[in-house]
Amino acid sequence: MELVDRYLQAVEFWLPKRQRQDIIAELSEDLRSQIEEQETALGRKLKDEEVEAILKRRGSPLAVASRYLPQRYLIGPTLFPLYRFVLGVLVLGCVVPRFLIWLGFVIVDPAHSGYLHMENLWTTVLYFVFFTTVTFAIMEQSGVKLGAVDCWSPRKLPPLRHPNHIPRSSSLFEIAVSVVCYLWFVRLFWPRPVIDFYGAEITLAPIWKRLFAVMVLAAAINLAIGLVNLFRPYWTRPRASLRLLSDGLGAGAFCWLLKAQVLIGISAPSLPASKAIDVTALINLCLAKTLPWAIVTTVVILCFDVYRIVHLRSFHLRGGSMRPAVNNLSNSMVSGS
């Protein structure tokens, strides 16, 4: 019976103190009853291997003990989806932008990539994960009631989303901003030998003429897309592709502008000539330093544009209509189909 005693001792180790004796006494009694019954049937004492087989069938000591313990979790099933969402937002919001900016520096300006240490990034991620987990574990243990779970109403749920729908308000905003910026930009930066910039005279490199043309073209395409979107407020593949093209053109020209040392000279009545050279160099340096950030932003915008096209394509392949399906849904509910 030494095997049985060893087994019981191993189970006992995992049990809560308060119930230990009681559970072990009952388990011991049950095991001994089973062994006795087999011995009676066989007419002899059980061999060690036979006792071992009985114990094996019972399961490992940890598994047996765990069945007596209440189910416990750090974060329960109600809070877990929210925990995963918050963790995802925090970690992605921390990791992805920083990684992309670091990557931008490594590619464009490796000499200055050092100040974004990636080692710090992992420490930050660990902090985020740790504190989010602790916060949610405390919420779980203290039984915090969430409004979204306990006091929700169907009427307060967010409106039905349609991925292809473009809100008219956003089109109107886009058009208004585009027109204002477009007029300001064209009026102020129209390529000429010397540009009058609010009292200061700035001279730009010849490449400005080409960059200006590309930027104006991109802005014009975007404005046209905005106008069409206003009257046909859902994305189509041609329009989404055109948006990708215009964003690519505009952002590409902007990145080139940052890299091209486009500012040749600056002069103002209150600025001495020697200072003007320093200011010109400083502005060009600042523009160059902004390049990795601009590249990251460009990549994000282009990824978003590409995602829109892919999404539209898969939506179309699934046989979905480009137009919002809200009315179809309501109609099918009314007709019961």
Added chain:
Amino acid sequence: MTRSNGNHDLFENLRLELRRGCLSLAVLSQLRTERYGYTLRKALAEQGLEIDEGTLYPLLRRLESQGLLSSEWREEEKRNKRFYRLSPEGKLMLKQLGAEWQRINSSLKEIL
């Protein structure tokens, strides 16, 4: 994992889920007369409802902590054994659960 293995695992999961509620009812019904764990398990097995010790004893404890069973340690055949029986609340619960079981069973008979 092959598809047939996956199906087998799924079947096992669903079977266990189906059995879980039935076992409480079966245990309560068998404890209208006083029994200790080992004889209870044998009685259930003889009537076609196998239940392993790892499930039975925690279930007995849970039912007792819910006030549906009462138990006492007593010596029998020179060994200490824990005897369980239905408490008054358990009797009432068994009646209610039995009626519910009959209702579900007759509905399922129609459905299946």
